[in-house]
Amino acid sequence: MNKRSPETTLIRDSGRGNEAAILNAALQAYGEKGFNGASMRDVARGANTSLSNLYNYFPSKSHLLAELLRRANSELLARTTAAIEAAGDDPVAKLRDAVKAYVGFVVDHQTAALVAISEVRYLTGEERSRVVDARDRTQSLFEQIVADGARTGVFATPYPKDAARSIVSLCSAISTWYRPGGRLSKKTLGEQHARYALALLEAPLTP
Amino acid sequence: MNKRSPETTLIRDSGRGNEAAILNAALQAYGEKGFNGASMRDVARGANTSLSNLYNYFPSKSHLLAELLRRANSELLARTTAAIEAAGDDPVAKLRDAVKAYVGFVVDHQTAALVAISEVRYLTGEERSRVVDARDRTQSLFEQIVADGARTGVFATPYPKDAARSIVSLCSAISTWYRPGGRLSKKTLGEQHARYALALLEAPLTP
Amino acid sequence: MNKRSPETTLIRDSGRGNEAAILNAALQAYGEKGFNGASMRDVARGANTSLSNLYNYFPSKSHLLAELLRRANSELLARTTAAIEAAGDDPVAKLRDAVKAYVGFVVDHQTAALVAISEVRYLTGEERSRVVDARDRTQSLFEQIVADGARTGVFATPYPKDAARSIVSLCSAISTWYRPGGRLSKKTLGEQHARYALALLEAPLTP
Amino acid sequence: MNKRSPETTLIRDSGRGNEAAILNAALQAYGEKGFNGASMRDVARGANTSLSNLYNYFPSKSHLLAELLRRANSELLARTTAAIEAAGDDPVAKLRDAVKAYVGFVVDHQTAALVAISEVRYLTGEERSRVVDARDRTQSLFEQIVADGARTGVFATPYPKDAARSIVSLCSAISTWYRPGGRLSKKTLGEQHARYALALLEAPLTP
DNA sequence: CATGAATGAGAGTTCATTCAT
DNA sequence: AATGAATGAACTCTCATTCAT
Numbered sequence: 001m002n003k004r005s006p007e008t009t010l011i012r013d014s015g016r017g018n019e020a021a022i023l024n025a026a027l028q029a030y031g032e033k034g035f036n037g038a039s040m041r042d043v044a045r046g047a048n049t050s051l052s053n054l055y056n057y058f059p060s061k062s063h064l065l066a067e068l069l070r071r072a073n074s075e076l077l078a079r080t081t082a083a084i085e086a087a088g089d090d091p092v093a094k095l096r097d098a099v100k101a102y103v104g105f106v107v108d109h110q111t112a113a114l115v116a117i118s119e120v121r122y123l124t125g126e127e128r129s130r131v132v133d134a135r136d137r138t139q140s141l142f143e144q145i146v147a148d149g150a151r152t153g154v155f156a157t158p159y160p161k162d163a164a165r166s167i168v169s170l171c172s173a174i175s176t177w178y179r180p181g182g183r184l185s186k187k188t189l190g191e192q193h194a195r196y197a198l199a200l201l202e203a204p205l206t207p
Numbered sequence: 208m209n210k211r212s213p214e215t216t217l218i219r220d221s222g223r224g225n226e227a228a229i230l231n232a233a234l235q236a237y238g239e240k241g242f243n244g245a246s247m248r249d250v251a252r253g254a255n256t257s258l259s260n261l262y263n264y265f266p267s268k269s270h271l272l273a274e275l276l277r278r279a280n281s282e283l284l285a286r287t288t289a290a291i292e293a294a295g296d297d298p299v300a301k302l303r304d305a306v307k308a309y310v311g312f313v314v315d316h317q318t319a320a321l322v323a324i325s326e327v328r329y330l331t332g333e334e335r336s337r338v339v340d341a342r343d344r345t346q347s348l349f350e351q352i353v354a355d356g357a358r359t360g361v362f363a364t365p366y367p368k369d370a371a372r373s374i375v376s377l378c379s380a381i382s383t384w385y386r387p388g389g390r391l392s393k394k395t396l397g398e399q400h401a402r403y404a405l406a407l408l409e410a411p412l413t414p
Numbered sequence: 415m416n417k418r419s420p421e422t423t424l425i426r427d428s429g430r431g432n433e434a435a436i437l438n439a440a441l442q443a444y445g446e447k448g449f450n451g452a453s454m455r456d457v458a459r460g461a462n463t464s465l466s467n468l469y470n471y472f473p474s475k476s477h478l479l480a481e482l483l484r485r486a487n488s489e490l491l492a493r494t495t496a497a498i499e500a501a502g503d504d505p506v507a508k509l510r511d512a513v514k515a516y517v518g519f520v521v522d523h524q525t526a527a528l529v530a531i532s533e534v535r536y537l538t539g540e541e542r543s544r545v546v547d548a549r550d551r552t553q554s555l556f557e558q559i560v561a562d563g564a565r566t567g568v569f570a571t572p573y574p575k576d577a578a579r580s581i582v583s584l585c586s587a588i589s590t591w592y593r594p595g596g597r598l599s600k601k602t603l604g605e606q607h608a609r610y611a612l613a614l615l616e617a618p619l620t621p
Numbered sequence: 622m623n624k625r626s627p628e629t630t631l632i633r634d635s636g637r638g639n640e641a642a643i644l645n646a647a648l649q650a651y652g653e654k655g656f657n658g659a660s661m662r663d664v665a666r667g668a669n670t671s672l673s674n675l676y677n678y679f680p681s682k683s684h685l686l687a688e689l690l691r692r693a694n695s696e697l698l699a700r701t702t703a704a705i706e707a708a709g710d711d712p713v714a715k716l717r718d719a720v721k722a723y724v725g726f727v728v729d730h731q732t733a734a735l736v737a738i739s740e741v742r743y744l745t746g747e748e749r750s751r752v753v754d755a756r757d758r759t760q761s762l763f764e765q766i767v768a769d770g771a772r773t774g775v776f777a778t779p780y781p782k783d784a785a786r787s788i789v790s791l792c793s794a795i796s797t798w799y800r801p802g803g804r805l806s807k808k809t810l811g812e813q814h815a816r817y818a819l820a821l822l823e824a825p826l827t828p
Numbered sequence: 829c830a831t832g833a834a835t836g837a838g839a840g841t842t843c844a845t846t847c848a849t
Numbered sequence: 850a851a852t853g854a855a856t857g858a859a860c861t862c863t864c865a866t867t868c869a870t
Contacts, residue, residue, distance in 0.1 A: 017833065036243035037329065040861060050835050052863080057833095061861065118325060122244065157406070159399050162391070165384070166377055166403055173376035184369070192366050196373055199364070200407050224850065247844060259846080260851050268844065431829065450657035451743065454865060466867080467830050475865065532739060536658065571820070573813050576805070579798070580791055580817055587790035598783070606780050610787055613778070614821050638854065661840060671856050673842075678854095682840065831870085839863070847855080 010075055010109045019057050021047040023071075026064050031111035035065055035119045065119060066127040072112040073134035076105045080141055091149030092203055095167075098142060099197045100190035102171040106178070107186040113175035139168050146201060156202035167197045217282055217316045226264050228254040230278075233271045238318035242272055242329045272326060273334040279319040280341035283312045287348055298356030299410055302374075305349060306404045307397035309378040313385070314393040320382035346375050353408060363409035374404045424489055424523045433471050435461040437485075440478045445525040449479055449536040479533060480541040486526040487548035490519045494555055505563030506617055509581075512556060513611045514604035516585040520592070521600040527589035553582050560615060570616035581611045631696055631730050640678050642668040644692075647685045652732035656686055656740045686740060687748040693733040694755035697726045701762055712770030713824055716788075719763060720818045721811035723792040727799070728807040734796035760789050767822060777823040788818045 011023045025046030029038035040061055044051040058064040083101035087094040106113040120131055142164040150160035157163050171193055178184070184192075198205060218230045232253030236245035247268055251258040265271040290308035294301040313320040327338055350371040357367035364370050378400055385391070391399070405412060425437045439460030443452035454475055458465040472478040497515035501508040520527040534545055557578040564574035571577050585607055592598070598606070612619060632644045646667030650659035661682055665672040679685040704722035708715040727734040741752055763785040771781035778784050792814055799805070805813070819826060 034241065034243055034328070036241055039859080041859090049833095051861090052836075053834050055862070059862095121241070158402070162399060163403070166380075169377060169380040169383075170373055173373075173380065176376075177372070192369060195365070196370070196407050199409050200403050202406050202412065205409065246842075248842085256850095257852050258844090259853075262845070263850055448655065448657055448742070450655055453863075455863085464831050465865090466832075469866070470829060535655070572816070576813060577817070580794075583794035583797075584787055584790060587787075587794065590790075591786070606783060609779070610784070610821050613823050614817050616820050616826065619823065660838080662838085670854095672840090673857075674855050676841070832868105833870105834868080835866085837864080840861095842860070843858080845856085847853105849852080849854105 010071060010112050018047055018049050022054060022057055023068060027068055027111055030115050030119055035122045062123060062127060066123055066131060069116050069120060069131045072116045073131060077134060077138045079105050080138055084141060091145055091154055094145045095197055096194040099171060099194045103174060103190045103193050104186060106171060106174045107189060110175050110178055113172060117172050142168055154203055163201055166200060170196060217278060217319050225254060225256050229261060229264055230275060234275055234318055237322050237326055242326045269330060269334060273330055276323050276327060276338045279323045280338060284341060284345045286312050287345055291348060298352050298361055301352045302404055303401040306378060306401045310381060310397045310400050311393060313378060313381045314396060317382050317385055320379060324379050349375055361410055370408055377403060424485060424526050432461055432463050436468060436471055437482060441482055441525055444529050444533055449533045476537060476541060480537055483530050483534060483545045486530045487545060491548060491552045493519050494552055498555060505559055505568055508559045509611055510608040513585060513608045517588060517604045517607050518600060520585060520588045521603060524589050524592055527586060531586050556582055568617055577615055580614060584610060631692060631733050639668055639670050643675060643678055644689060648689055648732055651736050651740055656743045683744060683748060687744055690737050690741060690752045693737045694752060698755060698759045700726050701759055705762060712766055712775055715766045716818055717815040720792060720815045724811045724814050725807060727792060727795045728810060731796050731799055734793060738793050763789055775824055784822055787821060791817060
């Protein structure tokens with residue numbers, strides 16, 4: 001009926017009735033108004049279904065958020081892992097491609113990326129830890145690369161332990177200001193941030 | 208009765224009864240639960256006053272947020288401006304001190320910094336633009352320094368127009384993970400981020 | 415799979431699929447949470463079937479209750495009638511055995527007895543009157559015995575018209591406090607209440 | 622404005638706004654539809670106030686029930702205690718007057734008595750135990766009298782330990798069928814039940 | 829006979845805000 | 850400046866019931 005923006009490809013039709021529509025509506029609602037500002041009625045309206053039917057798919061509003069974040073983090077982790085594995089052994093290549101993959105995810109799924117960083121705080125208990133774990137696993141990938149490069153001396157930064165976090169912060173912050181169709185394309189942003197990352201690690205840059 | 212943490216010094220007793228208590232309670236409530244997750248009852252409880260009395264000080268919940276953000280951005284702008292003015296003419300020194308000032312603000316007023324970046328979205332109309340303007344003015348300071356250094360060649364980055372935003376992102380992101388009393392002190396964080404910033408700009412680093 | 419307690423023998427497998435399981439689940443649910451406190455979902459869960467399948471057996475929640483109470487009152491009436499008929503002509507013997515039968519029913523089907531007295535009120539219209547009629551028929555048995563004994567003088571109470579109701583109240587109240595396996599067995603309770611009844615009627619007691 | 626029936630005197634105007642109106646409306650609603658069948662909207666309507674205002678007086682629906690039962694049991698205990706104290710030393714007189722007091726309460730506050738016995742089950746935790754304790758204290762009064770009379774031999778029943786409970790059951794059951802203005806007045810009911818009680822205890826009756 | 833999806837109504841509770849005192 | 854009472858709207862969630870398969 002309505003052409004989907006590339007954004008929404010994160011949530012694929014699972015064959016289970018309205019599940020995908022609900023998740024997408026929730027993503028949009030949480031993205032626009034925040035988790036607490038968006039109501040289940042908003043989600044139902046966006047999914048073109050009834051309020052009560054939401055509860056046939058997700059037992060609570062926070063489960064809905066949790067499932068959203070689970071999928072987002074899972075996709076981010078998959079993309080980043082794949083990029084690293086394809087990059088060979090060079091820490092510089094690994095980092096460059098990991099950053100490009102991360103940035104690519106943020107650009108492709110801006111809303112999901114934004115919700116993932118700004119709304120995790122509203123999860124508690126196991127829901128929260130599952131999501132945080134996934135997020136931390138992605139961050140560990142960067143930490144590992146930085147640690148490797150620091151050992152071999154290619155990353156000269158005096159703060160190898162902390163720099164990885166800054167690189168991830170830099171990439172995910174894109175979700176807060178990026179506007180599709182603007183001056184900066186996905187490709188440009190990837191190259192920019194790859195260079196920021198290497199510079200920040202004080203790696204030799206090939207101009 | 209209870210010793211105030213340095214955090215709370217952002218809001219000074221204005222001599223107007225409970226105003227400071229209310230603002231501090233609101234800051235804490237919005238910081239803990241987010242703007243929409245915190246209720247006016249939460250604020251009243253935190254300020255040890257009655258719900259209805261809040262409205263003798265602030266006409267609405269969002270005015271309260273706006274006032275909070277106004278003060279936070281104002282203090283941040285003041286600190287950054289002062290640091291730059293005291294740094295002399297060298298772009299490197301200016302940037303270094305501006306970053307240290309920014310980081311200092313985030314560490315001193317973590318909650319305020321966090322609320323300032325994560326809850327602006329819930330303001331609208333003039334309330335919003337006043338706050339956004341103040342935030343942009345701070346960012347412009349960094350852009351100006353970077354532009355100056357790029358012109359003289361001391362900042363070799365190929366992306367001078369965009370790098371300033373990244374530097375600011377890096378500094379403000381501290382508010383999302385910093386824990387007082389941890390491994391990283393305010394001083395260390397300032398030095399670290401100053402170095403990150405210069406590295407990112409591809410300025411020559413004196414190791 | 416699971417051995418049924420004697421309680422559940424009130425509802426016999428009618429050969430109609432899940433009917434017995436549903437009635438038993440409803441009995442337990444209404445017993446634990448009351449008619450309005452128990453949901454059709456509770457019943458479905460207890461019967462190990464789906465919510466919608468309940469409606470293949472019973473057209474509504476209140477029909478389910480009505481059927482339950484119909485069976486309970488029917489069994490109670492049958493037991494009491496049988497006991498009276500077996501007791502011969504002596505009003506004293508008749509009353510004693512009627513009370514024992516009633517108490518026996520309450521002990522054997524405590525939940526059903528409890529639900530029967532506490533949840534009738536949620537039936538309306540014909541459903542209600544059918545159940546109330548059955549209940550009244552049982553009570554009439556007692557009233558008849560008392561009237562007979564009063565005529566012959568063996569029951570000396572000045573309130574023959576009202577005493578029967580009190581006797582029935584006494585018996586059915588057992589369902590509100592009885593705990594199986596406690597100090598009082600079915601046999602003891604029967605004897606106790608038979609004596610209470612006769613004493614209350616001011617009949618000569620053989621100690 | 623509207624003349625209050627004697628029933629409602631259980632809840633006196635406490636000077637706190639709508640408190641009495643709310644409690645009376647809740648009593649009536651719970652009495653008519655049961656705790657789970659009555660909604661807070663029903664209560665609000667009956668109290669001529671808004672739904673949300675109920676929560677300025679009682680923090681939850683079950684607190685409202687608890688407070689109701691607390692008052693009912695308290696009044697019942699007070700009446701019974703007073704009657705016993707005024708009755709002198711004779712167990713027969715004590716029992717007779719205690720029963721009359723209990724019956725008087727049930728007749729004067731039929732709805733409260735009915736709700737007290739049929740809706741306690743919907744309380745849990747401390748709310749429940751407070752109410753149950755009060756109820757048990759009243760019952761203990763009867764047990765004490767029966768035990769005393771059994772020791773002196775004036776109550777010849779072989780079941781002194783259990784008979785007290787039956788007497789209380791008998792009295793409270795009145796609330797389930799009594800209709801004001803019917804054949805049986807408060808006075809008659811009191812005398813009837815006093816006689817039932819003594820007969821049940823196998824005390825010598827003065828005809 | 830059995831199910832999962834769907835729905836409109838309504839549940840208890842909390843919301844920001846107002847007002848009389 | 851301060852309060853408790855009041856309110857209408859909105860909240861998340863559950864209800865009994867229906868229907869297509």
